Amino acid sequence: MTVTSPKGFRASGVTAGLKPSGKPDMALVVNDGPLQVAAGRFTGNRVKAAPVKWSQQVLTTGALKAVILNSGGANACTGPEGFQDTHATAEKTAEVLGCGAVEVAVCSTGLIGERLPMDKLLPGVEAAAKALAADGGEQAATAIMTTDTVAKNAAITSPAGWTVGGIAKGAGMLAPGLATMLVVLTTDAVVGQPLADAALGTACRYSLDRLDSDGSMSTNDTVLLLASGASGVEAAADEFIAALTDLCKDLAHQLLSDAEGSTKDVAITVSGAASEDDAVEVARIVARDSLVKTALFGSDPNWGRILAAVGTAKAPFDADAVDVAVNGVWICKAGAAGEPRDLVDLKGRDVAIDIELHHGAASATIWTNDLSHDYVHENSAYST
Amino acid sequence: MTVTSPKGFRASGVTAGLKPSGKPDMALVVNDGPLQVAAGRFTGNRVKAAPVKWSQQVLTTGALKAVILNSGGANACTGPEGFQDTHATAEKTAEVLGCGAVEVAVCSTGLIGERLPMDKLLPGVEAAAKALAADGGEQAATAIMTTDTVAKNAAITSPAGWTVGGIAKGAGMLAPGLATMLVVLTTDAVVGQPLADAALGTACRYSLDRLDSDGSMSTNDTVLLLASGASGVEAAADEFIAALTDLCKDLAHQLLSDAEGSTKDVAITVSGAASEDDAVEVARIVARDSLVKTALFGSDPNWGRILAAVGTAKAPFDADAVDVAVNGVWICKAGAAGEPRDLVDLKGRDVAIDIELHHGAASATIWTNDLSHDYVHENSAYST
Incomplete structure (x- = not known):
């Protein structure tokens, strides 16, 4: 193999x-x-x-x-x-x-x-x-x-x-x-x-x-x-x-x-986008947000940080219409609090974040990791 | 006051x-x-x-x-x-x-x-x-x-x-x-x-x-x-x-x-850009790069990571012409190793990164911080 x-x-x-x-x-x-x-x-x-x-x-x-x-x-x-x-x-x-x-x-x-x-x-x-x-x-x-x-x-x-x-x-x-x-x-x-x-x-x-x-x-x-x-x-x-x-x-x-210092494998799927490129843009912005990544390291289903990252995208959508699910629980509905965040189980390594823009039929997934102490440690000590 | x-x-x-x-x-x-x-x-x-x-x-x-x-x-x-x-x-x-x-x-x-x-x-x-x-x-x-x-x-x-x-x-x-x-x-x-x-x-x-x-x-x-x-x-x-x-x-x-968990105040100045917007784009990309930020936390003058971040910008410049100085020492000249990196003193809180693109007369400075253990700690524990 x-x-x-x-x-x-x-x-x-x-x-x-x-x-x-x-x-x-x-x-x-x-x-x-x-x-x-x-x-x-x-x-x-x-x-x-x-x-x-x-x-x-x-x-x-x-x-x-x-x-x-x-x-x-x-x-x-x-x-x-x-x-x-x-x-x-x-x-x-x-x-x-x-x-x-x-x-x-x-x-x-x-x-x-x-x-x-x-x-x-x-x-x-x-x-x-x-x-x-x-x-x-x-x-x-x-x-x-x-x-x-x-x-x-x-x-x-x-x-x-x-x-x-x-x-x-x-x-x-x-x-x-x-x-x-x-x-x-x-x-x-x-x-x-x-x-x-x-x-x-x-x-x-x-x-x-x-x-x-x-x-x-x-x-x-x-x-x-x-x-x-x-x-x-x-x-x-x-x-x-x-x-x-x-x-x-x-x-x-x-x-x-096997990504450096990671404790979570995160699949960020954006649906309801006007185009696949839009879906990739939104998913990538969330994947790169340090506050989202540190929250995931802390096993914290912090949808507010996810929505704040989504809000910086250029793709067309109505910010007040966005739904967000973490591991299947829709904790954000129409841009505000949805199901109780206590229902989200973040104990495992795999995390699925689903973001529904309600603005079209295109979707895409970006895979990322959390931002951990070990990532900082490995990357602050690598060359010295 | x-x-x-x-x-x-x-x-x-x-x-x-x-x-x-x-x-x-x-x-x-x-x-x-x-x-x-x-x-x-x-x-x-x-x-x-x-x-x-x-x-x-x-x-x-x-x-x-x-x-x-x-x-x-x-x-x-x-x-x-x-x-x-x-x-x-x-x-x-x-x-x-x-x-x-x-x-x-x-x-x-x-x-x-x-x-x-x-x-x-x-x-x-x-x-x-x-x-x-x-x-x-x-x-x-x-x-x-x-x-x-x-x-x-x-x-x-x-x-x-x-x-x-x-x-x-x-x-x-x-x-x-x-x-x-x-x-x-x-x-x-x-x-x-x-x-x-x-x-x-x-x-x-x-x-x-x-x-x-x-x-x-x-x-x-x-x-x-x-x-x-x-x-x-x-x-x-x-x-x-x-x-x-x-x-x-x-x-x-x-x-x-006073930024969360920071140990360095970093001024990233990009000069020799074709426009001020270009200079801001390049400086902001470097300011947001997790590998640059963790290297700074480790007091590591890692110009390779700085150059790799610069290389993802859209602004026009010749990647083989770029010079980079950290705290006044030009450790990267024309896209390759310059003065010895041992000369760079990163013990203090203030860090100056100067990036010369040799492609124009415009410049801009972005201020940022390093990415530290305490940043990860504060932001993985804030809401839970």
């Missing part, structure tokens, strides 16, 4: 010594074909890490042989030298795999603003190539972890005979623009590049792009899809899009549940 | 029993004239508390005799009944002062979503009227406190012979749209309504509206200016605008320093 579950892929995870902890820090995913179809989505942040700039460039061909990934350093805000480091990493990977550097995407994650130790990283590429295995997906998932406490793997097999699989990392700065964190998806379905790209776009739109743990957008977010065609089965477009979306939702929820 | 420092005003602060703590909870500010010029600015939140709706309505006349204020309840999201409570409060105040209800603005602050105990509040209006005194400003400032730990008072006297004074409250939900929290400003200068309104708009724009402690916008933000003309001195427009702006900056900084 990982990135090597589909046929035609090998992967590995090794320790190059980039992390002071000595934990695994380099991963390699290789597509052995016969196809080398690829698609990608990247951070909407204008401050893009060197590996993002590189991978965007090589993906213009719509094909990839491999993805080399490292934790222990984001290689973001590192100037032209940082880009040269990424280029050298791709060259080295191409050399050991016997392909061209333009067939190699690069992903990095870790601290922003520091150069990577290339004297350790380049030997790490060789070690990763030597460790490649048809069941190496879970090792790869482990090697891309930063503040993650668990590795994220998933796979779905279609009754038609093809499989989609993936790995992901991400525990902080979790508010993707077009994609989130580092995610490598694979499939052995026979798919053309246009379908691979469209399916990835749709899958991200309804999963990773709706994840907003802490409102902060990374400089390194990358989602890559590699298709080997090794199952020999051509995928029906709608079925492939649905499976890839389900796979990304699975990975997104694994990211959500 | 308070709201009664200008001539022609009386004020009071009394205990009506709205707060479980038994602390003062009602304040009254009365303009004895000869002028009754007034202007106001209100929250940009579409979810507006009943007293905001009332005060906006009565201010269309451009004149006010008095402002009645209560803490211990925001009277927000309370439906038509909540508006009737505000109306009854204004009527009662008018009755005891011998004026019309349309001459009385109402301000409320406290928890959202609960009705006010009118059986305690209406006798409180009578008590506040009886306690009115020419030196009652500081009592009024104390009576409007909620989670504030200190009362906020200020006054400035012009060499020309007139004075501006004010009181303010606010410690959380501190990210005003057009105004912030509850602020009552007074002056004995002779000013017409158009100048009063224009001066208040400018003063808010460069002070209270640039305060963004936690990104959450209140339902009750109200700033009122009352002019008595009692000094008999006509104010020069530019001098009056400057004095009122300085007064509001003073009050804004008092709000900043």
Whole structure:
């Protein structure tokens, strides 16, 4: 149930010594074909890490042989030298795999603003190539972890005979623009590049792009899809899009549940909006409100704070018509107090907030976390 | 140095029993004239508390005799009944002062979503009227406190012979749209309504509206200016605008320093922007970033997080040209590491973050706080 579950892929995870902890820090995913179809989505942040700039460039061909990934350093805000480091990493990977550097995407994650130790990283590429295995997906998932406490793997097999699989990392700065964190998806379905790209776009739109743990957008977010065609089965477009979306939702929820210092997984669903974009806007504003998030940490069904956040949205609706439910109890009706708040049970980790705008037929869900002491602790102590 | 420092005003602060703590909870500010010029600015939140709706309505006349204020309840999201409570409060105040209800603005602050105990509040209006005194400003400032730990008072006297004074409250939900929290400003200068309104708009724009402690916008933000003309001195427009702006900056900084759980007062100045609006956008994004705010709590000059936040702005600039200084040390030059971060001293409460976009001549400053354990603690435990 990982990135090597589909046929035609090998992967590995090794320790190059980039992390002071000595934990695994380099991963390699290789597509052995016969196809080398690829698609990608990247951070909407204008401050893009060197590996993002590189991978965007090589993906213009719509094909990839491999993805080399490292934790222990984001290689973001590192100037032209940082880009040269990424280029050298791709060259080295191409050399050991016997392909061209333009067939190699690069992903990095870790601290922003520091150069990577290339004297350790380049030997790490060789070690990763030597460790490649048809069941190496879970090792790869482990090697891309930063503040993650668990590795994220998933796979779905279609009754038609093809499989989609993936790995992901991400525990902080979790508010993707077009994609989130580092995610490598694979499939052995026979798919053309246009379908691979469209399916990835749709899958991200309804999963990773709706994840907003802490409102902060990374400089390194990358989602890559590699298709080997090794199952020999051509995928029906709608079925492939649905499976890839389900796979990304699975990975997104694994990211959500492991978000830094979180104690709640919160699904904010806005209904009755005039458009889906309006529903996303309102849900995202609530997901990013510190007072709502601290109230959830305190297991406090504070609908007043939810309504105050809703009131700052631009989407059209009548503020005096809004209903709010927390875990199924409609504690706010028509912009004022509704059912008794004592009825709301917030003891569990899962929280559902439903906001009905009564202004249309569109809806959307954003997934977020609470704001806890541990979030403050982890993020005030991470780099020092 | 308070709201009664200008001539022609009386004020009071009394205990009506709205707060479980038994602390003062009602304040009254009365303009004895000869002028009754007034202007106001209100929250940009579409979810507006009943007293905001009332005060906006009565201010269309451009004149006010008095402002009645209560803490211990925001009277927000309370439906038509909540508006009737505000109306009854204004009527009662008018009755005891011998004026019309349309001459009385109402301000409320406290928890959202609960009705006010009118059986305690209406006798409180009578008590506040009886306690009115020419030196009652500081009592009024104390009576409007909620989670504030200190009362906020200020006054400035012009060499020309007139004075501006004010009181303010606010410690959380501190990210005003057009105004912030509850602020009552007074002056004995002779000013017409158009100048009063224009001066208040400018003063808010460069002070209270640039305060963004936690990104959450209140339902009750109200700033009122009352002019008595009692000094008999006509104010020069530019001098009056400057004095009122300085007064509001003073009050804004008092709000900043007392923000819930904060350990840092942070001035984020963006320069080299194409327009002032662009500079405000970039500064506000940085001010609202949880990862930047937790890093500041940890006294960590994490310029990577600052740059990652800057990168999500819409304002035009080249991400590879941006410089960032923390407390005067340019630790980021041209989007990459600059001077050593060890040179940055973050031991004190005041932090200056300077962001140079190199894309124009406009600049702006937003004032914010860090995100601390105590912020999470106070806001996860406030209503339960």
